[in-house]
Amino acid sequence: MTTVSFAAALAALFLAVPALRAQEPRDTVWLPDIVVTATRLPMPLASTTAAVTVVSGEELRSRGIATVADALRTVDGAAVVETGPLGSATSLFLRGGESNMVLVLLDGVPLNAPGGGVDLANLTTDDVDRIEVVRGPASVLYGSDAVAGVVQIFTRGGRGGRGPRWEAGARGGSFGTRSADLRLATSSEAADASLAVSHVSTDGIYSFNNSYRDDVLAASAGVAPDEWTTARFSLRYTNALYHYPTDGSGNAVYHNQVQTGSGVVTSLDAGRYLAPRLEARLLLGLAESAGRQDQEPNGSADTLGYYAFWSFDRVNRRSADARVNWHLAPATVLTAGATVETEAERSSNLSRSQYGPSAGSLVVSRWNRAYYTQTVADAGAHVSLTGGLRIEHNEAFGAFLTYRAGAAWHSGGTRLRAAFGTAFKEPGFLDNFGTGYVTGNPELRPERSRSWDVGLEQRFGGRMRLSATWFDQRFRDLIQYTFTPPTPTSPNYYNVAAANASGLELEARAALFAGLDVTARYTYTHTASADSGFDGATFAQGRRLIRRPTETASLDVAYRFEGRGSMSATAQYVGDRDDEDFSTFPGTRVRLPSYVRVEVAGEWVLLAGHGRSLAATVKVENLFDARYEQVLHFPARRRALFVGLRAGSGS
Numbered sequence: 001m002t003t004v005s006f007a008a009a010l011a012a013l014f015l016a017v018p019a020l021r022a023q024e025p026r027d028t029v030w031l032p033d034i035v036v037t038a039t040r041l042p043m044p045l046a047s048t049t050a051a052v053t054v055v056s057g058e059e060l061r062s063r064g065i066a067t068v069a070d071a072l073r074t075v076d077g078a079a080v081v082e083t084g085p086l087g088s089a090t091s092l093f094l095r096g097g098e099s100n101m102v103l104v105l106l107d108g109v110p111l112n113a114p115g116g117g118v119d120l121a122n123l124t125t126d127d128v129d130r131i132e133v134v135r136g137p138a139s140v141l142y143g144s145d146a147v148a149g150v151v152q153i154f155t156r157g158g159r160g161g162r163g164p165r166w167e168a169g170a171r172g173g174s175f176g177t178r179s180a181d182l183r184l185a186t187s188s189e190a191a192d193a194s195l196a197v198s199h200v201s202t203d204g205i206y207s208f209n210n211s212y213r214d215d216v217l218a219a220s221a222g223v224a225p226d227e228w229t230t231a232r233f234s235l236r237y238t239n240a241l242y243h244y245p246t247d248g249s250g251n252a253v254y255h256n257q258v259q260t261g262s263g264v265v266t267s268l269d270a271g272r273y274l275a276p277r278l279e280a281r282l283l284l285g286l287a288e289s290a291g292r293q294d295q296e297p298n299g300s301a302d303t304l305g306y307y308a309f310w311s312f313d314r315v316n317r318r319s320a321d322a323r324v325n326w327h328l329a330p331a332t333v334l335t336a337g338a339t340v341e342t343e344a345e346r347s348s349n350l351s352r353s354q355y356g357p358s359a360g361s362l363v364v365s366r367w368n369r370a371y372y373t374q375t376v377a378d379a380g381a382h383v384s385l386t387g388g389l390r391i392e393h394n395e396a397f398g399a400f401l402t403y404r405a406g407a408a409w410h411s412g413g414t415r416l417r418a419a420f421g422t423a424f425k426e427p428g429f430l431d432n433f434g435t436g437y438v439t440g441n442p443e444l445r446p447e448r449s450r451s452w453d454v455g456l457e458q459r460f461g462g463r464m465r466l467s468a469t470w471f472d473q474r475f476r477d478l479i480q481y482t483f484t485p486p487t488p489t490s491p492n493y494y495n496v497a498a499a500n501a502s503g504l505e506l507e508a509r510a511a512l513f514a515g516l517d518v519t520a521r522y523t524y525t526h527t528a529s530a531d532s533g534f535d536g537a538t539f540a541q542g543r544r545l546i547r548r549p550t551e552t553a554s555l556d557v558a559y560r561f562e563g564r565g566s567m568s569a570t571a572q573y574v575g576d577r578d579d580e581d582f583s584t585f586p587g588t589r590v591r592l593p594s595y596v597r598v599e600v601a602g603e604w605v606l607l608a609g610h611g612r613s614l615a616a617t618v619k620v621e622n623l624f625d626a627r628y629e630q631v632l633h634f635p636a637r638r639r640a641l642f643v644g645l646r647a648g649s650g651s
Contacts (some may be wrong), residue, residue, distance in 0.1 A: 033045040033052075033054050035048060035052050035054060035132055036132065036152075036154075037052070037105075037132040037134050037138075037150055037152040038050040038052050038132075038134050038138075039141070039374065039376050039386060040141055040323075040335070040374075041325065041333055041335070041376060043376070046408075046410045046415055047331065047378075047384045047408060047410070048384075048386075048408065048417075049384060049385070049386045049406025049407055049408045049417050049418070049419045050134050050135070050136055050138075050386075050406060050417075050419055051076070051077075051134070051135040051136055051419075051453055051455055051469050051471075051505070052132060052133065052134050052135070053075050053076055053132070053133040053135070054130055054131070054132055054133075055071050055072075055075070055130065055131040055132075055133070056129075056130050057125065057128040057129045057130055057131075057156060059558075060125045060128060060131075061125075062558070062560075062566045062568065062601070062603060063558070063568045063570070063599075063601045063619075064601040064603075064617060064618075064619035064642065065125055066124055066125055066179070066200070067086075067120070067123065067124055067125060068120055068123040068124070068125060068128075068131065068151075068153065069082060069090045069092070069120040069121075069123070071125060071131055072092060072120075072131070072133070072151065073554075073572060074521060074554040074556065074570065074572055075133050076135065076469070076505040076507060076521055076523055077094055077095045077135050077149075077471070077503070077505050077523050077525065078092060078093070078094055078133070079092070079093040079094075079525075079547070079548050079549055079552065079574075079577075080092055080093075080120070080630075081093065081099070081547050081630045081631060082121075082630050082631075082636065083630070083631045083634045084205060084246075084631075084634040084635060084636060084637070085175075085202070085204045085205045085206070085210055085212065085244070085637065086121075086175075086177070086200075086202050086204070086212050086637070087121050087122070087202075087204075087212035087214070087240065087242040087244075088121060088242070088244065088634070089119055089121060090119060090120040090121045091117060091119070091120070091547075092104075092117075092118075092120060092151070093148075093547065093548050094133075094135060094148040094149040095135055095136070095148045095149065095471055095473060095501055095503065095525065096148070096473065096499075096501025096502075096503065096525045096526075096527040096545065096548055097147055097148030097149075097449070097473065097475065097501060098117075098147075098148075098475070098478075098545075099117045100112070100115075100116045100117035100145065100425065100428075101145065101147035101148040101425055101447075101449075101475075102117070102118075102145070102146075102147075102148055102149050102150070102151060103138070103142055103144075103145040103146040103147075103149075103150045103151070104118045104120075104123075104150075104151045104152075104153070105142070105150065105151070105152040105153065106152075106153045106155070106234075106236060106265050106267075106287075107153070107154060107155055107232075107234045107265075107267045107269070108152070108267050108269060108283050108285060108321075109265050109266070109267045109285035109286070109287050109317075109319070110142075110145070110285070110287060110317060110319070111123070111265065111287055112145050113315055113428065113429075114315065114317060114343040114345065114366075114426070114428065114429055115144065115145070115425060115426040115427050115428035115429065115431065115432075116145075116428045121240075121242075122214050122238050122240040122261060122263075123153075123238075124198065124200070124214065124216055126181060126196055126198045126216050126218060127155050127156050127183065127194070127196040127218040127220075127236075128153055128154070128155060128156065129154045129155055129156040129157070130154050131151065131152070131153050131154070132150075132151075132152045132154070133149060133150070133151050134149050134150045134151075134152075135148070135149045135453075135469075135471070135505075136148075136149060136419055136421065136451055136453055136471065137402070137404055137421035137422060137423035137449060137451045138150045138404075138421075138423065139390060139392075139402040139404075139421075139422070139423035139424055140372055140374065140388035140389065140390045140402055140403060140404045140421065141372065141374065141388065141390075143339065143341075143368065143370055143390070143392060144368070144392070144394075144424060144425055144426040144446070145425050145426075146423055147423040147424065147425050147447070147449045147475070148449075148451075148473065155218060155220055155234055155236070156185075156194060156220070157185075157192055157193075157194055157220040157221075157222055157232065157234075158185040158186055158187045158192030158193045158194040158220065158221075158222070159187055159192050159222070160185070160187070161185070161187060161650055162187060162188070163186060163187070163188075163650060164184070164185070164186040164650060165184070165185045165186065165648070165649065165650025166182070166183065166184050166185070166648060166649055166650060167181075167182070167183040167646070167647070167648040168180075168181065168182045168183070168646070168647050168648070169181050169617075169644055169645065169646040169647070170644055170645055171617065171642050171643065171644030171645075172642065172643065172644065173619075173640060173641050173642030173643060174639070174640035174641050174642065175202050175203055175204060175205060175637070175640060176201075176202055176203030177200070177201070177202040177203075177640070177642065178199075178200070178201050178202075179198070179199060179200040179201075179644075180198065180199050181196065181197065181198035181199070182196065182197050182198075183195070183196040184196070185650075190223060190224055190225060191221070191222065191223045191224070192220075192221070192222050193219075193220065193221040193222075194218075194219065194220045194221075195217075195218070195219050196216075196217070196218040196219075197215075197216065197217050197218075198215070198216045199213075199214070199215050199216075200212075200213070200214050201213040201214075204243070204244075205635070205637055205638070206244075206245050206246075206252050207252075208245055208252070208255060209243045209244065209245040209252075209254065209255050209256070209257065209258075210243055210244060210245060211241075211242075211243045212240070212241070212242045212243070213240065213241045213242075214238065214239070214240040214241075215238070215239045215240075216236065216237070216238050216239075217235075217236070217237040218234075218235065218236045218237075219234070219235045219236075220232065220233065220234045220235070221233050228272055228273045229270075229271070229272045229273075230270065230271050230272075231268070231269070231270040231271075232267075232268070232269050232270075233266070233267070233268050234265075234266065234267050235264070235265070235266045236264070236265045236266075237262075237263070237264045238261070238262060238263050238264075239260075239261075239262045240260065240261045240262070241258065241259075241260050242258065242259050242260075242261075243257070243258045244257055244258075244259070245257060246634070248582055248583075249582060249583035249633055250583075250631075250632070250633025250634045251633075253298075254295060254298065255298045255299075256294070256295065256296035256297070256298060257293075257294070257295045257296075258293075258294050259291065259292065259293045259294070260291065260292045261289065261290070261291045261292075262289070262290050262291075263287070263288060263289035263290070264286070264287075264288050265285075265286070265287045265288075266285070266286045267283065267284065267285045267286075268282075268283070268284040268285075269281070269282075269283045270282050270283075277326060277327040277328070278324065278325075278326055278327070279324065279325040279326075279327070280322075280323075280324050280325075281322070281323050281324075281325065282320070282321070282322050283319075283320070283321040283322075284319070284320050285317070285318070285319045285320075285321075286316070286317070286318050286319075287316065287317045288314070288315070288316040288317075289314070289315050289316075290312075290313070290314045290315075291312070291313050291314075292310075292311065292312045292313075293309065293310065293311045293312075294309075294310055295308055295309040295310070296308060297352075303354060304354050305353060305354060306351055306352070306353040307352060307353060307354070308351065308352040308353075309349070309350070309351045309352075310349065310350045310351075311347065311348065311349035311350075312347065312348055312349075313345060313346065313347035313348075314345070314346045314347070315343075315344070315345045316343075316344050317341060317342070317343050318341065318342050319339065319340065319341040319342075320339070320340050320341075321337060321338070321339045322337060322338055322339075323335055323336060323337025323338070324336055324337070329378060330378070331376075331377075331378035331384070332375075332376065332377045332378050333375075333376045334373075334374075334375050335372075335373060335374040335375075335376075336372075336373045337371070337372050337373075338369070338370065338371050338372075339368070339369070339370040339371075339372070340367070340368070340369055341367065341368045341369075342365065342366075342367050342368075343365060343366055343367070343368070343429075344364070344365035345362065345363075345364055345365070345429045346362070346363050347361065347362045347363075348360070348361040348362075349361070360435070360436035360437070362429065362430070362433065362434070362435065364429050364432075364433045366394070366395040366396050366432075367394075367395045368392065368393065368394050368395070368426075369392075369393040370390055370391065370392045370393065371390070371391050372388065372389065372390035372391070373388060373389055373390075374386065374387070374388035374389075375387050375388070381409075382409055382410050382411045383407065383408070383409050384407070384408045384409075384410075385405075385406070385407050385408075386404075386405065386406045386407075386419075387403075387404070387405045387406075388403065388404050388405075389401070389402075389403045390402045390403070392424070394426055394446070396426070396427065396432050396442065396444070397426065397427070397444065397445055397446055400424055400446055400448075402421070402422045402423055402424060403421060403422055404419065404420065404421025404422070405419070405420055405421065406418060406419035406420070406421075407419075413458055413459035413460060413461070414456075414457070414458055414459075415455075415456070415457040415458075415459075416455070416456050416457075417454070417455045417457075418452070418453070418454045418455070419452065419453055420451070420452040421450075421451060421452075422448065422449065422450050422451075423448070423449045423451070424446040424447065424448045424449070425446060425447040425448075426446050427441075427444040427446065427447075427479055427493070428479075431444055431479050431493045432444060434492070434493075438481070438492045438493075439485070439489075439490070439491045439492050440491055440492075440493060441491035441492070441493045441494065443491075444479060444493060444494075444495060445477050445495050446477070447475065447476070447477050447478050447479060447495070448475075448476050448477050449473055449474060449475050449476070450473070450474045450476075451471065451472065451473040451474070452471070452472055453469055453470060453471035453472070454469070454470050455467065455468065455469035455470075456468050456469075462511075463510060463511040464508075464509070464510040464511070465507075465508070465509045465510075466507070466508050467505075467506070467507045467508075468504065468505070468506050468507075469504070469505040470502075470503070470504055470505075471501075471502060471503055471504075471505070472500075472501075472502040473500065473501045473502065474498075474500055474530075475498060475499045475500070475501070476498050477495040477498075478495070478496070478497035478498060478499065478533070478539075479493055479494070479495055479497075480493070480494060480496050480497050480533040480534045480535055480539070481493055481534070481535075482494065482534040494533075494534070496531065496533035496534060497529070497531050497532065497533035497534075497535070497539050498529070498530040498531035498533075499527065499528065499529050499530055499531075499539070499545060500527070500528050500530050501525060501526065501527045501528075501545075501548075502525075502526050503523060503524045503525035503526055504522075504523070504524045505521075505522075505523050506521065506522045506523070507519070507520070507521045507522075508520045508521075515559055515560045515561070515562070516557070516558070516559045517556075517557075517558045517559075518555070518556065518557050518558075519554075519555070519556040520553075520554070520555050520556075521552075521553065521554045521555075522551075522552070522553045523551070523552045523553070524550065524551055525548060525549070525550055525551075525552075526544070526550065527544045527545040527548050527550075528542055528543065528544055528545070529541055529542065529543060529545065537580055537586055537587045537588065537589060538580055538587070540589060543578065543589070544577075544578055545578075546577070546578045546579050546580055546589075547577055547578070547579055547630075547631070548577060549574050549575040549576065549577040549594070550575050550576075550577075551573075551575035551594075552572070552573065552574050552575060553572070553573040554570060554571065554572045554573070555570070555571045556568070556569075556570045557569045557570075563605065563608065564604065564605050565602065565603045565604040565605050565615060566602065566603050567600075567601070567602045567603075568600070568601050568602070569598065569599065569600045569601075570598065570599045570600075571596060571597075571598045572596065572597050572598075573594065573595075573596050574594060574595055574596075574597070574628075575594045576591055576592060576593050576594045577591070577592050578590070578591055578592070579591075579592050579631065579632040580632070581632055581633075582632075583633070590632055592628075592629055592630075592632060593628070595626050595627075595628035596624070596626060597621075597622055597626055597628075598622070598623040598624055598626075599619065599620065599621050599622070599623065600619070600620050600623055601617070601618065601619040601620075602617070602618050602619075603615050603616070603617050603646070604616050604617075611649055611650060612647075612648070612649045613646075613647065613648050613649070614645065614646070614647045615645070615646045615647075616643070616644070616645055617642075617643065617644045617645070617646060618641075618642070618643050618644075619641075619642045619643075620639065620640070620641050620642075621637065621639065621640045621642075622636075622637065622638060622639045622640065623639065624639075625638055625639040
């Protein structure tokens, strides 16, 4: 059934190709990508030694992709797991690592909880210029959590034209979904600024208590007073409200359960050349989030079991990173830097049950200091080398050393690269300092990894590109919880588990003819628990890790009509994966079947000229109405249709 569905989806994507030839749009040529995240220096993609994927904001807007989670679904090595409706908890697994082993940055500022993961549910693509995904260890430059990779989101700012400009859009569709956005921007030779606001709301997929709302405000300002100095400030504020009726087993039982989440992320990135070859840079960052969960009783008769629960938490991370880049030659740079960060959390909870009320609270903080160095060198004969070292000083676990090295050779259309490195993840606050129902362990070591990959890329002119990457990762000292500590006063968390992940990433991209781009991707990921520790179900010895499919594949077809719009279609295959049934105790392992999901989108220009534009948009998600679950007992969204209008002015 799955094979037939996937074949039908692929056929549907190509049905329109013959007709598209007659449109004769402008030629398609790929320009060399400039990436920043891999080395924190702007570098041509061909010179980097890391595996990097770049997703442009223009591509996201043309395909009607509204969330970062959806933007990452077809990235090599990525597995996005969503618990159903829009607004539900959404995780990212990269190259088989845990979901809390991917560092997510917004203009250089970490969005992860300290020592933990990041929920992508409320992270939209509003005002996004591009997303860079670095696969592999990156702790040398970014510290904790950059174990399996880094996802960095860069915002647009006011660049891209002269003088004042505006963009606006509105969209509506299935599940009572409504969205609107407005963006204002202006720029001159020495400065730029932008302001963007957006709103989305939906009724959800359950018959009751499943509405969702998300409001975003984004602002940016940049100056370049002279050729030696640049500075950019960015701010993003999010306020979300999500009603959900489900318990931990997916049963729709709560009529009054709701969670709210708000957060602000700000950054100031400034740089100045102190001499023609010596650059100093400073990045100041703040990420603060506040969340609340309210589970009111369903009614006056709801007095059995644990029938009510309330919680609140506030987390903030403040950081300062200073570094100097010594440009020894045009393609050789020596970097030395230092980072200081403070992390803090304040939380409280209250529950009511037939056994009486109970309450708890947590107020904790810690600091990190780090010193790092990196060398990016042009070794001649089309060879690029990178190497780096970082010493982290954490208030909880002390000092930790990470390193990485890589080499790339490129000549003509051929690129061969290899990289090796280590990375770490600090314990979470609950792991270290938990009290009440759980007891934290202040003696925990950081989780650590050792990884390597080898990649080959071949370009055929400017119209076809083939690439293959083999990766191998080892995760050790993984932190696990035990219900039965050695003694009544012993902690519940220990460094006891281990896991391995390896696999193959294949990608082919071609401009078949003018205006038409086709991209095919395939990822094979083998994961296995090397030491089950305390958890023989989730980390069953020798079994693959849960919620990470062994195989994924995708086919993207995008066509641009000269001055008249665009069309795109994406078919994604996600192979079967293991999950755990938490409705039983102890949990039992189950297998979720594979599925194929197809999306199509189009944009048609209705009016254009005199600096103004108006276009109609349409998007169909899950075109063939596939029924599947990414998390056991939590069904994914069914087929949905969205239509809208977009307008703009300025040059």
